[in-house]
Amino acid sequence: MMATMSRRGGAKIRPPRRGLQGADVDFDTTWPILEGAFKEIHTKNASALSFEELYRNAYKIVLKKKGEELYNKVARFEEQWLGSTVRTEIVRTLTPPLTLTDGAGRTLATSSERRTAGEKFLKSLKHAWEDYQVCMGMLTDVLMYMDRVYCTDHRQPSIFAKSMGLFRDQILRTPVQPASTTLLDVLTRIVLDQIQMDRDGEAIDQFLIKSNVYMLEGLYESDLEVEDEKLYLRFEKVFLDQSANFYRDEGERMLKESDAGSYCRHAKKRIDEENDRCRSTLSESTSAKIQAVVEGELIRHKMKGLIEMENSGVAFMVDNDKFHELSLVFDLEARVDPRKSELTRAMQRLVTEMGTDINNAALTTSEATPQREAAGDDEDGKPAEEGAKQKLPAKPLSQQTVAALKWVEEILRLKDRFDKICTTSFSSDQTVSSAINRSMADVVNTFSRGSEYISLFIDDNMKRGIRDKTEAEIDSTLEKAIMVLRYLSDKDLFETYYKKHLCKRLLLKKSVSIDVEKQMISRMKIELGNSFTLKLEAMFKDMTLSEELSNGFRAHIAGVMDGAHNNSKPVDLSIRVLTSMTWPLEAFRGASGEDRDENSLGGRDITLYPPEIERLKSGFERFYAQKYSGRKLTWYNNMGDADLRARFPRSTRIHDVNCSTYAMLILLLFNDLPAGESLSLEEIEARTNIPRGDLARNLQSLAVAPKTRFLVKEPMSRDINSGDRFKFNDDFKPSFIKIKVGVVSAGNKVENDRERKETEKKNNDSRGFVIEAAVVRIMKQRKQLPHAQLLTETITQLSHQFKPDVNMIKKRIEGLIEREYLERMEDAPVPSYKYLA
Template sequence: MDCVKVIGLEEGWSHMEVGVAKVTRILEGLKEPPVESESYIHLYTTIYNMCTQKPPNDYSRELYDRYRQVCEDYLTQRALPCLREKHSVFLLRELVLRWSNHKVMVRWLSRFFQYLDRCFTTRISVAPLREVGMTCFRDLVYEELHSRATDVVIELINEEREGGQIDRALLKNVLDIYVEAGKDQYKNDFETLMLKDSTSYYSRKAASWIQEDSCPEYMQKAEECLRKEKERVAHYLHSTTEAGLVEIVQRQLLVAVAKQLLDKEHSGCRALSRDDKVDDLSRMYRLFQPIAKGLEPVADVFKQHITAEGNALIKQAEDAATSGGVQDQLLVTQIMELHDKYMAHVMGSFQSHTLFHKALKEAFEVLCNKNVAGSSSAELLATFCDNLLKKGGIEKLGEEAVEHTLENVVKLLAYIRDKDLFAEFYREKQARRLLFDRSGGEEHESCILTKLKQQLGGHFTSKMEGMVTDMTLAKDQQLCFEAYLNTCVATKPGIDMTVTVLTTGFWPSYKTSDLNLPSEMIECIQVFKAYYELRTSHRRLMWIYSLGTCHVLGRFSARPVELIVSTYQAAVLLLFNNTERLTYHEIVEQLNLSHEDVVRLLHSLSCAKYKILKKEPMSKTISRTDVFEFNSNFTDRMRRIKVSLPPMDERKKVLEDVDKDRRYAIDAAVVRIMKSRKVLPHQQLVSECVALLSKMFKPDIRMIKKQIEDLISRDYLERNTDNPIPNTFKYLA
């Protein structure tokens, strides 16, 4: 029987040393033929045999230790001496070369020691041979040189930031060594230091650029820096570095100098907004949007700028009003243009971000709720609509412009707190347009009502729509009345008469009086009443003389003149058909009107532009002792003139009506809330009431408290003394 020869440790290792020496010479660039397959098989077999011999001749442990020693010797004798004498970029190149050579060495040794790696390391649970080789490089080479290498890499990165050309592939290879050295090595030994240096670098740049550059120039540089840092990560830094690096650039170049940047004189956010610098505003949005709360200071400056521009327009309008100029319509137009301009910025440059919508909304809520020269914004907007929708207003702007302007009116109305005040002013003016044939057309009247209805609901426009419908029905009614007169010859009053029948609930309340009408007018009224009673029996007519208009022929000495006057003025003038002179008291007695009304009428006919009546004594005021006489010598170059009445204080009446409606609304809201909740503390009831009513107006807390007390006195509510919470109310069914 043949005996297998036992290979001793030193004998076997001597063969291995030959193979290691050959690989070493190849790695060092010496002339050496490649490792042949016979040599590889011989070395593999030798290791295999030395590991499979029976104890005490199993040299697995010894070979494992000698493998480590080979790696350490190669690094200490070959790699480290060369690395220690290199500096700057040459150090990095040598480090990459030595790392590459070491990996080749480990790969070859792993092939020779393959059986040892497959069986021994797994059997006794020690580190695999490749890991041992990598650990040797990390402990002997990396630990000694990483600090120097990091300094060089950071220096090269800064050189590139300054516009220099560097070997990006070299840096990637160096940093791959950090990554392969272990999961924490790249972060602790390079990334942390590089980020710290980047912080200092960009802090210095920010301090310099913020002084030298305009806001657009600064932002272009910041955007370029962000782009290049992301590019840097893509080329040679590890992907995990990007978030930290970008955050540093954002913090140092944007966050730290945000206030200085945004407030820069002549080029900051205000100037960019004012001058419509769309691209620069878009860049500002792109830069600050990824930063947590980064857009807040931008939106704040945007809001302040809009408010300042709006306040300047309001101040300009107030100054013009003080000096006698008419600026109300111009102001509303300018505010609309301001809204259009900055809404375009919000939708375009700021990509409809909610923060900028909020900034625009808050700015215009301030502007649209200011009083201008004693008039509320609600009144100004209603007056603007009135002028726009009157005859002449539409022709002046053109159809498309009117449509756009009406849309803008509705947009501005959304910012006004006292929408009920606008509604009342608008309704008052709409009524006069419709009744006195001043409207530019039913199409535009309906157009704005449709837009208001979409924005605020049907309850907001129901009365206004009813008024338009009434006018359409009134025209049909008049045609029927004329047909009736043509068929009933005996009933003709001898005077051309037009009657507009309105629905009481839709129209503003108008003053009524027991005016003693002239017989001619009484006859007209009787004729229409007879006709109307044939048409309907369940409606009662109530005549509003204050809205009537009469065409009266004045037969003066020079020539007759047609006078367009109110029903009241006509009643005064017709008194002089039967007499030449009348005292103030006689006029009051025959008309049955109040002193205030008679003074207003007589002033318009004797003291104003057209002196149809002569007054004795002559003066600019009406007194109870005056005597009036028909002025037969009156003449005018026009054959038809309109004798206007002094304007009444509509604002006072509207405010009174709104105040009354608000009290009703508060009562209804309190009852509705208490009916559903039964019992509520005072504070909660007030809060819920404010929330319920704030869509139409901003309720006054004192008024709410007053109405609650009124409801208690009317037995709708009572104080709940049994409830432990003080000041609690209970609903009484």
């Protein structure tokens, strides 16, 4: 049943051969005519043949239903022709250098012998193929009617396709000798051998190989001629395998013997070569595949080794500004990895290494002389500001400041350096440059003094760095500061430092330009947001208001003076009224020692003033109380300064002396003292109530520092001790009209360890509150939240201020639970909290 069905569906029911009128076409007489003609065609004697005659004969055979017979006859004819004549011809070109092979399949002859012999073989195969193509084209012409009628109706491959299959079987697939390799194997081996010669720099006949590749591309594994079953693919696979081996070895050898730069150049060259080879020698369809092989062997598997090559790898290139070679590395890796992960990793490692060096160098500088910091304070009354300018290296504290400045500069230089590499060598690749930036941020943030140093960098520039600079230069300096600031995650800590430094700059009038200060603030506003600069701006506002207050008070005094007694000279008062929450006034306590903490909190009014000063002070307090009721003024004398007009016995002129408020109080004591009399330290202390530390330092300035030695100390020594006596220095001979009495510790310096710890502790405390606030805010909104999610949200909320410590958050959550803001949810599958309203 099945058999009948299938027969009916498949083959057509054929009419009997016999039975046609005129079926007298004599195949046996017609065929020899065709066969003879085919022979002529194959031996290139076709020009004498009449197409019409041959076509007519083939046509008649087909018309008389002898198509199948004709088809088979032609096939058999071609088979014999190929198997005998053509193959013999080709096999004859297989000369000894090609047939003698060692175990590995390589011939033993020299390459030039092999090449010559190979070319002979390739040439003969090429000619055989091309001739055969032409001949079969002609046969196809003659047998056109057979193709059209017989092959179409009987689903046979065209005679051309059939004969190509015969060529494949008879020429390429038949063993050269029984049980030996086929000509296809030989061909493959020879082509690969020649390609290897080409790779080794020997000139080969590319076109000859290309012709043979054409042949392989024109032949298929089966007569069905399936597109992805070309014989060429078989060759291609061997070619790719062999290439992979070759490049694997070559890559390993080069890694050992060569430097990274040459390696890159070589790899690039090899890839281009293989591309060219596909175009000139093989097939374009292989381009992508061989490229993948070379990239895999020379790049992907070697990238790590290449990058880490000693004395020539990426580290070397960065160290020596080998931008071009870096770009080669980049180009290579970009070929195999769009994320360039190896290179990125290497660059990050370098940034981290170099950054860590910078950090360590800064720490070493600052920690080399930690003990002498305190001693620095006692240095003989030398004005700190001048000292900072002139004798930087000599003073440990200043040295620290220099370390801070250096750190920022170095960080910026590091950034510039890698930025340049990114733009020059990595074509500003987003992935790499952002990875480098992340590493930069890590470097900045692992450095514990980052916040302080950045602020100090700005401080120094505000005080002197930007002097004599053009606007553009100032701009770029500010931009630099902002750039480093961008990396910083502990923005809150930075804010603390910046406030402190800004405070001193403003109060001590150390800023070169208030305009530039304001520019800086607005830059930070853009960069860090409004809330960040709010307090800083308030400080500027206080300064402006104070200016107005001072002027107002001055006018007020003048009015009073006009009306009242004119005998006493007016004392000019310039005042700064600072909002206590805005200004980091504790910054001024550090230098005076912690023994004054209580006093500073309790107010400064214990200081005893001479009457005219006292009058002025209370006058202002009244004036202020009129303007702003309910406000309490606290006087910070340790931050003030005074201008005095002084006469010295050995000078005929009146000198302008600028000194601290305390120094003024001390000096005024000596105004009323009869000549030759002296005051002891204790007496001065009792009559002024100046804190001992401040007193000692001011006395140092007045009695020890040679340029401003208005007083003579008894006994003569550097340190101020109890029992020391002071009297007016009659021998003082001022060299300038204007004399400035410096007081130690006015400048902004790097904090000492104790100060830093304090700052950090304070900062941590305030962070604690910020964290608690954030947690409560989140929980109030969410009511219930798993632990992990709460952590994440908190961190996200706070990230623009600082990078919260997870343990700190946990501790704060604990605290909130204790204080019954939150409670743990017992029944939750994951640890969760619930908000308690």
